Amino acid sequence: MIRLRDLFAVVILFGIYSLMTAALFMDLDAVDVAFTEAAVGAGITTVLMLSTLRLTSRWENSPAHSPVLPLVVVSITGAALIYATLDAPLLGDPAAPAHQHVAPRYIQQGPVEVGMPNMVTAVLASYRGYDTFGETFVIFTAGIAVLLLLGIRQPQPHPRPRRAAIGDQIVLRVVVKLLIPLILLYALYVQIHGDYGAGGGFQAGVIFATGLVLYDLVFGEDCARLVVPAPWLPRLASLGVLLYGGVGIVSLLSGRPFLDYSALSHDPVHGQHMGVLLVELGVGITVFSIILAIYYALSGRKVRV
Amino acid sequence: MSELPGLYNYWVTVFLMMAGFYVVISQGNLVKKLVGLAIFQTSVFILYISLGKVAGGNAPIFDATITVYSNPLPHVLILTAIVVGVATTSVGLALVVRIHEAYGSVEEDEIQAKDQHDEESQWEAGSERQADDR
Numbered sequence: 001m002i003r004l005r006d007l008f009a010v011v012i013l014f015g016i017y018s019l020m021t022a023a024l025f026m027d028l029d030a031v032d033v034a035f036t037e038a039a040v041g042a043g044i045t046t047v048l049m050l051s052t053l054r055l056t057s058r059w060e061n062s063p064a065h066s067p068v069l070p071l072v073v074v075s076i077t078g079a080a081l082i083y084a085t086l087d088a089p090l091l092g093d094p095a096a097p098a099h100q101h102v103a104p105r106y107i108q109q110g111p112v113e114v115g116m117p118n119m120v121t122a123v124l125a126s127y128r129g130y131d132t133f134g135e136t137f138v139i140f141t142a143g144i145a146v147l148l149l150l151g152i153r154q155p156q157p158h159p160r161p162r163r164a165a166i167g168d169q170i171v172l173r174v175v176v177k178l179l180i181p182l183i184l185l186y187a188l189y190v191q192i193h194g195d196y197g198a199g200g201g202f203q204a205g206v207i208f209a210t211g212l213v214l215y216d217l218v219f220g221e222d223c224a225r226l227v228v229p230a231p232w233l234p235r236l237a238s239l240g241v242l243l244y245g246g247v248g249i250v251s252l253l254s255g256r257p258f259l260d261y262s263a264l265s266h267d268p269v270h271g272q273h274m275g276v277l278l279v280e281l282g283v284g285i286t287v288f289s290i291i292l293a294i295y296y297a298l299s300g301r302k303v304r305v
Numbered sequence: 306m307s308e309l310p311g312l313y314n315y316w317v318t319v320f321l322m323m324a325g326f327y328v329v330i331s332q333g334n335l336v337k338k339l340v341g342l343a344i345f346q347t348s349v350f351i352l353y354i355s356l357g358k359v360a361g362g363n364a365p366i367f368d369a370t371i372t373v374y375s376n377p378l379p380h381v382l383i384l385t386a387i388v389v390g391v392a393t394t395s396v397g398l399a400l401v402v403r404i405h406e407a408y409g410s411v412e413e414d415e416i417q418a419k420d421q422h423d424e425e426s427q428w429e430a431g432s433e434r435q436a437d438d439r
Contacts, residue, residue, distance in 0.1 A: 010337060014340050021350070028354045029374075030383070037347075049339075060333075060336075077326065081323075092362075096356070103378050111367040119366065128381060138389050142393050142395065200384075298399070304406050
């Protein structure tokens with residue numbers, strides 16, 4: 001990858017690398033993470049990077065510097081880090097410090113207190129709801145930053161028939177037409193079923209956006225914009241964050257701590273279920289609209305030099 | 306020393322981290338730098354997820370027949386970090402697009418040369434104006 005001058009190949013290799021990482025996460029029992037990495041790394045990141053290449057240039061200049069100094073720096077840092085790992089706990093050691101503090105509580109009490117089998121969702125949305133609120137806000141802020149930098153182009157009325165960026169590929173059109181409803185349906189399943197199986201708002205938002213991005217890529221410019229108009233997206237994103245925060249405010253008004261979902265219903269476990277569902281919905285809406293907005297911003301920009 | 310093979314997950318992390326770091330500091334192309342940064346990022350993901358692995362454990366989804374689960378906490382942290390990662394990477398990509406529009410290049414040395422050229426011509430224009438005032 002370092003010697004390649006063709007950035008297109010670099011980006012595609014990075015997509016393959018992401019897919020391999022997802023397989024590795026699967027092997028390490030992190031199903032939710034593998035899911036996210038496969039959708040984000042292999043799907044969305046690759047498309048966004050390719051859109052950037054379209055706006056900049058595909059070919060890289062030959063390097064101007066000698067690689068010796070960076071190699072020395074990297075070797076010294078790497079050697080120091082390897083030396084530091086010699087005292088670290090072994091892979092899979094159940095007595096490692098990481099498994100001692102709060103993790104046993106999450107594993108043993110999670111299914112009882114929050115009442116959902118997927119412990120990752122329980123920790124994400126309930127125990128560490130503050131963190132997740134913060135992360136959702138970071139995504140929101142990053143999306144706003146991209147919109148400030150690039151802006152979303154308003155689609156002009158097309159006098160000529162629309163052409164897809166990849167040309168008119170009949171096989172792709174037919175296959176994608178069959179796939180898109182399944183992708184969108186699957187995203188909804190992942191959104192709602194996140195309490196019981198792998199999945200949740202983050203993955204669902206990304207998968208839903210992927211479906212529309214695929215539609216746009218294969219069926220031509222601005223097709224997705226007819227389904228989800230660009231001006232909706234910033235509003236949808238704020239709506240998601242507001243929904244998340246609103247759940248917190250409701251529990252605050254009921255005299256409980258911020259984001260304590262037990263306040264939402266008479267039965268604490270029932271309240272947890274409702275809270276997690278609403279919060280995940282907020283996350284899903286925000287992630288979906290921000291990812292799609294970023295795609296619109298990058299793909300809709302005209303090439304200028 | 307017999308326990309050393311059990312540390313290989315850290316070494317994979319260190320290798321990937323250094324590979325990403327090398328790309329960031331040695332390559333001049335801004336898009337390539339961002340790819341390097343993303344590889345650096347995945348090395349941290351792999352570190353966290355491998356820390357959460359328990360030998361003989363299962364995915365942390367409750368089932369009455371399973372007794373050993375892997376640690377769900379790193380999974381939560383990394384799951385959100387991946388999505389935050391793509392959002393922040395896109396901010397970087399947007400900046401690269403704007404830099405290309407302003408400078409006509411995404412190569413670090415060309416951008417620096419252009420900046421320097423602009424500064425020098427500004428300085429010259431400034432000194433000429435001073436001379437005129439005199």
